[in-house]
Amino acid sequence: MSDPRPLLLRRGPLLLTALLLCALPFYLDAFWLRIGLFSMAAAIGAVGLGLLSGTAGQLSLGHAFFLAVGAYGYVWLAGEPGPGLPPAVATVLAVLLAGAAGGLFSPVAGRVKGIYLGVATLALVFLGHHVLLTADSVTGGFNGRSVPPLELGGFTFAESDPGLTVLGVPFGAEERLWYLGLALFAVTWFTARGLLRGRPGRALAAVRDSETAAAVMGVHVARYRSAAFVVSSMYAGLAGVLLALSFRRVVPDYFSLALSVDYLAMIVIGGLGSVAGATAGAVFVTALPLLMTRYADQLPLVATPGSGGGSIGPTEASRYLYGAAIVVILLYAPDGLHGLARRLRARLRRRPTVTGPPGTGPSSGPDRTDPDTPSGTTGTTGTTGTDDTSARAKEHTP
Template identity: 65%
Template sequence: MSEAVTRTERPARRSVHRPALLARRRTYVWAAGAVLLLALPFYVDRFWLQAGLFAMAAAIGATGLNLLTGATGQLSMGHAFFLAVGAYGYCVFAGDGADGLTGLGLPTWLAAVLAVLVAGVAGGVFSPIAGRLRGAYLGIATLALIFIGQHVLFNARDLTGGFNGRDVPPLSLFGLTFDDRELVVADVPFGSAEKLWYVGLVLLLAGGLFARGVLRGRPGRAMNAIRDHRVAAGVIGVPVARYRAAVFVLSSMYAGLAGVLLALVFQRTVPEYFGMTLSLDYLAMIVIGGLGSVSGAVIGAAFVSLLPQILTRYSDLLPLVSAPGTGGIAPGEAARYLYGAAVVAVVLFLPGGLVRITARQGRPTPQEDT
């Protein structure tokens, strides 16, 4: 009898210890990942640091878009417009006018904050239109922002520099300037990429934690209710119009922050970059990574932003992929084919996105549940 009782208790004990074991493993993984990210500037070259910074900026922008599209159900195809507002807004606020373009000469940290706020104001101006439209109609309306933005960027030469763009003033914070002047740390020369790496990590961590808090709290539940059934959400007391406007503003501010970081990494803004292709890339990020999830936005952003750069780096080793202008498929085109195929594969076989793979690995097996 005692042997039978012991046999029945073993699975229960296993199920009790399983969550603690998974939490401990997750903590170890996060700690190892944090140490790795902090140490990368000391060991990898500039190419990989810049690729990582592009991925961080993309993850910040994709997190904002996931709050809007994934969590609230508002389709936006004009995300690139708000990235442009952040990038060029920073240049205007921080520029000193020495290049003949409009510049207010403000401290660069203040210029970055104001650029993010201006992007939020732009989202707020558009939010009444967004509140009246849904689905494809909202997507088409936001797509109009791209064409308006491109027209302004190419023609408002005093602000944007026109087709040639304008230089980006380096960020200065706490007496440290994040430019190409080398700062030696532990016998390792730190240029702009190495310095900006830690800025990008802080911004990504802060943006991710804030978005996670929003999604896990009462606002997140209200956003999901609006996404699933707007009328029912209004019946139970959710202020639908207010939430939709607030999320649009918040998403625009995330895009503005991503635009500022991109401008600092590029060191020069050009209008062509902030086109419709960039908005489609961001939609691909949240679909591939997982709609309505912060970690999904980060995974999708890393996949979409890193793939073209990796293909460019190793184009001479890959079949059918070659450097632009030399015949064959250019790395950028090959990357779009691949993550276009990834979107189709995710929609067909993994509707929750790549983030669901890690979620499944963390679940206990049926034997451990019993």
């Protein structure tokens, strides 16, 4: 059933959020903008993994490999040594390169599932890390390579022009990359939601729920599972490009198994198969260690970086915390933060029972379908007017 509310009322929160995000660089310092940049890059990659694991039901532990393909692909294509292509062209080709890597692995993803697919993708991480360390001419080896800045139409997303100011605010690399990250994340958000709402999303959900039933309905199971792997790899490649631009230097040790586990934590905490949930989980997992590092001297049992001692470091402490968050989510909210938010909205929309004169009963709201959930979960907001019915019965009793 379509939403009867006016378009402005339905899109109002989204527009306000977009305006708020666009205004943040004028008020936040570089540290908070870096957190936002890393979170947006992580959200792009988490949305891709959510499509693969949450919607298509395929376990992948190799997401870090495809992020590395996107990051190093951009660095090599746009830098020296390398073809030295325009950075915008290198960005597109790096995303396509990550998709091609996913396409080469897609025959395995189309025929293997469950823990077996997880082990197969795990091999990609170790293989990729070995290649990054040994292919010095392309990757720079252990020390990595510096990242060429992105340039679009003569505008450079770096501090090449320190005199640039907008409304009295100096715009450095973080401020410029902030709007680039917003644009890339907006493209990811709308394309992923459109995919979930369309026929591909319904087909992937059917494959996840029952491959036999999906095949009976005419869904080519192997083809859709392979396509999901390719699309997820392309999102990961785009996230890798944005990460490389944000870090300004890429090193092999960043793209390790721990990064793949972090991405699994993002989609589990946020909610499997949900674009908004993957975004919320990415912000939580990405921002927590950075915040704990900055405020380590004010937190109990957490040692400041480089101080040593018997206390745990902020990175380890953050992993313990979101590990505990995963356990709590799995026990009390298996659908993640997005499911909690959806149930909270349903409670707020539910109208209380009102006792009125005869002939006036409580109204029940229409069923609404959450567009962010591929399986089409619905929530009924109606109530039953039992008190009013009893009152009318007493009036007609002789």
